[in-house]
Every structure is written in C-alpha cells, then in structure tokens.
Amino acid sequence: MFQPQKDPWAAIAVGLSAVRAGERLDDAFATPWLWSAFDNVSDAYVLWAWAIAAKAEKPSSQIDERCLQALKKARKLGRPYFSATGEIIGETLNALALSSTSADVRSQAKSEARIWSNRGRAKIRNGPFYSWERSADNLRSGILPSETYSVVVSGHVTTNRIDVAS
Secondary structure (H helix, E strand, C coil), X not given: CCCHHHCHHHHHHHHHHHHHCCCCCCHHHHCHHHHHHHCCCHHHHHHHHHHHHHHCCCCCHHHHHHHXXXXXXXXXXXXXXXXXXXXXXXXXXXXXHHHCCCXXXXXXXXXXXXXXXXXXXXXXXXXXXXXXCCXXXXXXXXXXXXXXXXXXXXEEECCCCEEECC
C-alpha cells in the first residue's frame, strides 16, 4: 500500500503524475496531515494548492486565497525539484489571476506569477527535474540558505572519483 508520509519524494511524484494525467488526487493530498512531513519542499505546497482548487465544488475567494498562500509559501521555500511543478505553478496562478472572485487575489496572483517567472529564468529542464544555473558568485561561495537547506555530506566530485570530506 502506498504510504505518502513515509516517502515524500514518491508521494510528490505520484501526485504530480496524477495532476498531469488529469486524474483527481486521493483525498489525502487535500488534507494538512500529509504536509508536515514536507515542510521544506516547495513542490509539496504547489501540489497542495492544486489539490485545494481541484476539490472546490464552487468558486470561493477563501479557497482562492488558500491556494495563493500555499503558492507563496512554496516560493519562499525555494525552487521546485520537479519540472511538472513549474507547469502547475503557472497554470494555477494563471487561473487565479483570470478567474478568482476576489480582485485582491487576482492582483496578487498576477504579481506572484511575475515573481515566479523572473526566478525561473535560471532553470534548465532536465527530464522530470530541473537543474538550476547559478551565477558565478553563488557557484564560488557554495553557501546555501540555512533556512531551506542543510548539508548532509560534503566533498568533491571529479570525472573518476568522489571524495567525501565529511
């Protein structure tokens, strides 16, 4: 049996595959219990926003606001890992910007779409995942934001060898 709380990446991949295939997500994807295990994964919040919208039975500014807040949280957490996530971000923000019953949500969704678009200029689609091109200064520093990243192991990778320093 599939247990999404035990493997966040598999759960996100299953959810994204379902969305891209036009399938409804399992009810578990629309409830908050699942997401505490994914607190630092932006893809999860994008998927959650989509699940909230997909389960709505009628237009509601409260639902639109929840979707928008989930997408903002995703942006603050960092860039998505899966390329399908980027497509869902664009589609969801576009839908909110064009059809929300709230003028404030429409305006914020347009602004959020611009932010995501500008930040996406450095992405390189690499199959189901993104690679991110970083400026020379970022590449040299090797410093990742501590609020969204933690170093598990460090070292050097060369053509024929991987040296683990810690």
